[in-house]
Amino acid sequence: MIAAFVVPTVLIIGAMIALAWVSAERGLEEEVGRRLMAIGQGVSAELSEGIDAAQLERLDGTMERVRARMSQRLEATRAATGARRLLLVNAELESLVDTEPRVGFGQSMFELETDRLEIERSFEDGQARTSPMFRSRDGERHKRAFVPVLLEGRAVAMIVVVASATHFELLGDFGASLAGLGVFGVGIVVVVAIFFSAGLLRPVRRLVSGVERVAQGELTRPLVSVEHPASGPREIAFLMGAFEDMRQSVVARDAHMRMMLAGIAHEVRNPLGGMKLFCGLLREELDHEGEDEKLKMLEKIVRELDYLERVVTDFLAFARPSEIRPERFEAAEMLQEISELLAGECLQVGCTLHIEGADQVVWTGDKSRLRRAVLNVVRNAYQASGSGASVRVVVQGDQVQRCVVSVIDEGPGIEPEKLAELSTPFFTTREKGSGLGLALTRQIIEKHGGELRIESQVGRGTRVGLSWPFDESLAQTSPHPKVPEGWLG
Missing domain, CATH: 3.30.565.10 (Histidine kinase-like ATPase, C-terminal domain)
Incomplete structure (x- = not known):
């Protein structure tokens, strides 16, 4: 019965948690994408259609001062917005400027290969895009925004904004809250199911125990009394009352049968005593006359009378059991x-x-x-x-x-x-x-x-x-x- 309560509830709560999690994850992903795009668009607005865009178009390894200045600007934006990383790449996915010091100029960014399609489209139409959210091998979530830097309406470089771990903390907290709420809900259902089952099964067990006692021949203990009234659902209480009526009927019939057996035994015992007495008198006469064959027949009659007397005694003992005296x-x-x-x-x-x-x-x-x-x-x-x-x-x-x-x-x-x-x-x-x-x-x-x-x-x-x-x-x-x-x- 507890399983009947708990299993469907766990399935329902699990489905609700999964639905809430998917909805929250999708909403958070969209929100993180908007935030990343806003960061990238802010940087793009500073660099596009000006001298910075022109410098980015012809940027090479000798322009160290330009790269240092742009790196400082990207680092300041990263620190101000809490992004994990900002970088500028060209159409060949080669690094131009990066807030990551270990990445050099012209280095191929193989980590962006999975997003090459989105980057190429952004280079073609000049529109900002985001990558799908994904998990790395270490279990961390990742999401990137791609915002082009424009010069005369065409993209000359691509700003890549990488989301930081803080962007996903809300989702983790929300998931933990959902899990805690689910465990709490299941615990409440288990407690309610235990109390409900106990309240329902207690009268059922009492009924079953009473019926087993009746089946084993113990008819003296009532199923329903003033001290132990019928309890539980109406159907169970009605069933207990019906079994109690049956028990009383069996007790009355048993008492009537025992009284009848006792009466029959007494009625049979009286003539048996007279018959045994006359058999004794007849034995004395046959002994005196030497009638051996008749004595053998008389012995058979006496044996049958003894058997009948034993049966009568059994009837009386069964019909009128007395209290034991240990x-x-x-x-x-x-x-x-x-x-x-x-x-x-x-x-x-x-x-x-x-x-x-x-x-x-x-x-x-x-x-x-x-x-x-x-x-x-x-x-x-x-x-x-x-x-x-x-x-x-x-x-x-x-x-x-x-x-x-x-x-x-x-x-x-x-x-x-x-x-x-x-x-x-x-x-x-x-x-x-x-x-x-x-x-x-x-x-x-x-x-x-x-x-x-x-x-x-x-x-x-x-x-x-x-x-x-x-x-x-x-x-x-x-x-x-x-x-x-x-x-x-």
Whole structure:
């Protein structure tokens, strides 16, 4: 946006400066030419149509006194007018009289060869002329005026007036002023562009940040409120208001969905409890009667009821997330609990669970909720792995100020197009799955200020990484100190 302001302005200011410079240079050139011609015409008026003109017509090397007198007159004029140099030449461009002492009589003036055409015309018609302004190799500007000395209406010599550096000082000062004005103007435009862009982009950035939070699932923070009202151009303010209405609608729909899930879970949990109770009573009767086949069928029913109970528990946990209660605990202790809890399930699928690097690693956070998060990931890992495979739970204890654990399986992997949907509620790749495991895990980890990453290669397995900040305030003391053995007698 700044470039959109500055680039056209620089081009416009540059064009204006160039136009002003060309106009000033042309005007100054004309003015210098007039001044030089006035100097030459003054000298020509003194020398023309008199004895001086006659002497110039037949001037030779023996007429030293005449040349000295004319040289003094030219020098006095040069000093009075500030010209750089005055000289008299003949039609062959040979020096007659010169204010430059090193130039002798009859010396060819090769420096005037570039102006030979103007000089010849002045000799022919007796009119004064000027040369174009040009720069020499040393960078200095040059301009000359050619005024003929007349005798009986014909030119017998040519007065050459060379402009001095002072004639061009005004142009240099004017150019410096233009450059300074241009830099100042561009600076003003840059400052205005920065403030304008900041004022315009601030609400845009706020809007983008709010939309990104909503996209990431953070719906509690409003985009527009009493403390942070909609600001910026009318269109941006309207857009912010529209997004805030959308956020509130999503929050209301999310709350309604969670309330509905909680209600369904409660309604399902009650008959589940009764069914498990009657299954227990039925197991006792079948044990007494020795009905082994019926007991196997009953065990299948109990397993399905356990699965349903776990789904209901996930529904309740997702629908009613509670505030985290951080504490300090040993990573190995929590992971050992998970290993013991899942030992039977892993045995049924023929999978082994390995815990690596957890010794002497301390974590902080809500232990029960983190256990649930890791439990969900490990359960997904062994369910995706085949018989004889292993699941590794790797703890990285060298991460500064971070708690990091990775769950690695040897399953078939996940296609790239499905990776982005894995944490979406109710999305599952298994025939029997609620689709809430990873969604609940991500919710728990993000509540701790952490992140969940999934890396997978088809045919080589999947790696799920969980990381969250280590709370230094809980590093020294534990809210649940262990009671010394025998303390209660």
